[in-house]
Amino acid sequence: MAEIKVPELAESITEGSIAQWVKKVGDRIEKGEFIVELETDKVNAEIISEEAGVLTQILAEEGDTVLVGQVIAVVEAGEGAAPAPTAAATPAAPQAAPAPVAAAPVVEETSGERVIASPAARKLAREKGIDLAAVSPVDPQGRVRVQDVAAHGTAPVATPQAAPAAPKAVVAVDESRVTVEKMSRRRQTIAKRLLEVKQSTAMLTTFNEVDMTNVMALRSRKKDQFFESTGSKLGFMSFFTKAVVAALKKYPYVNAQIAGDEIHLNNFYDIGVAVSTEEGLVVPVVRDADRKNFAEIEDSIADLAKKARDKKLGLSDLSGGSFTITNGGVFGSLMSTPIMNGTQAAILGMHSIKKRPVEVDGEVAIRPMMYLALSYDHRIIDGKDSVGFLKTVKELLENPEDLLLNS
Missing domain, CATH: 3.30.559.10 (Chloramphenicol acetyltransferase-like domain)
Structure with a gap:
């Protein structure tokens, strides 16, 4: 098994964000193959796999902020793409259980759609018990932000938590008058x-x-x-x-x-x-x-x-x-x-x-x-x-x- 980590790119770079996954879970990976693009404040870097095998886990989504040294994917050694993910999935399940994403009811798989959301939005969605796929984002590119989750407010228990975020939601935008554009890293x-x-x-x-x-x-x-x-x-x-x-x-x-x-x-x-x-x-x-x-x-x-x-x-x-x-x-x-x-x-x-x-x-x-x-x-x-x-x-x-x- 090989863990794909965010590499040290320069002394002044401590974090980046996932710009694009060029491989998906289940794909066959060759040693040295480019699998994900990382955006930093200075340059975009291509991260490669140091081991041949099958990509069995992706631990950070596009748009997520990741730190140098953080594990963002796992490649299991193996010859075939089909059996490798299946074999890796069973032992990996107990390890994934404590992870917030695996335990929460808001992961993308609940609706079968891939949702791009900020880490803060995911956290708030887990706390409020909201399916991210059900949230309507203001961002024209479809990225779910914390304001969108706060405005969704489906769980009665979460109402007191939503109140402090209300001013941000109010200031958010009138889509007919304002175009929202997320700042790049x-x-x-x-x-x-x-x-x-x-x-x-x-x-x-x-x-x-x-x-x-x-x-x-x-x-x-x-x-x-x-x-x-x-x-x-x-x-x-x-x-x-x-x-x-x-x-x-x-x-x-x-x-x-x-x-x-x-x-x-x-x-x-x-x-x-x-x-x-x-x-x-x-x-x-x-x-x-x-x-x-x-x-x-x-x-x-x-x-x-x-x-x-x-x-x-x-x-x-x-x-x-x-x-x-x-x-x-x-x-x-x-x-x-x-x-x-x-x-x-x-x-x-x-x-x-x-x-x-x-x-x-x-x-x-x-x-x-x-x-x-x-x-x-x-x-x-x-x-x-x-x-x-x-x-x-x-x-x-x-x-x-x-x-x-x-x-």
């Missing part, structure tokens, strides 16, 4: 971590603006030659990444992080680049950006963006960044105050390029301008460093030849 984690950053850091944002005239002119002159010689498209992100690395070297505390009562000054330059996906923002990392030339940076960013869109990012693509760049300008943002990423000390926000009147050599000229925003942890970065960092990025972008010469 990734979106929940994004929300949780952004809130943690806001609450646990002394975040401050400072601004500057950069005249993009010279970068745009250089890019226009060199993009065709660049593509012919490297096979890569020359974008703005390579210029910004190079400018950021140079500024980080000059202001090392912007490339640091706090660990307890220590400041860790990073001597590497792994630059996170925020990428928007259907499931939310992810920040894959361009490794050793200081050692890459313009073409290598462009290729790295393009490759990571494609992997993000195709949901192929691995944990190694997302972990260990020392600084982050986010470009709200691709969505039309003129100015914003980005929130720092994890334990990093700062994040740079790029914005839309807009032609505006500015003073140039004592005269008013119309120039393509971009606002830059640096959000930083004021506990370790002072105003002098934050302003100096932005000023360095600005000066390098306004004199892009310097970046080419130093890359």
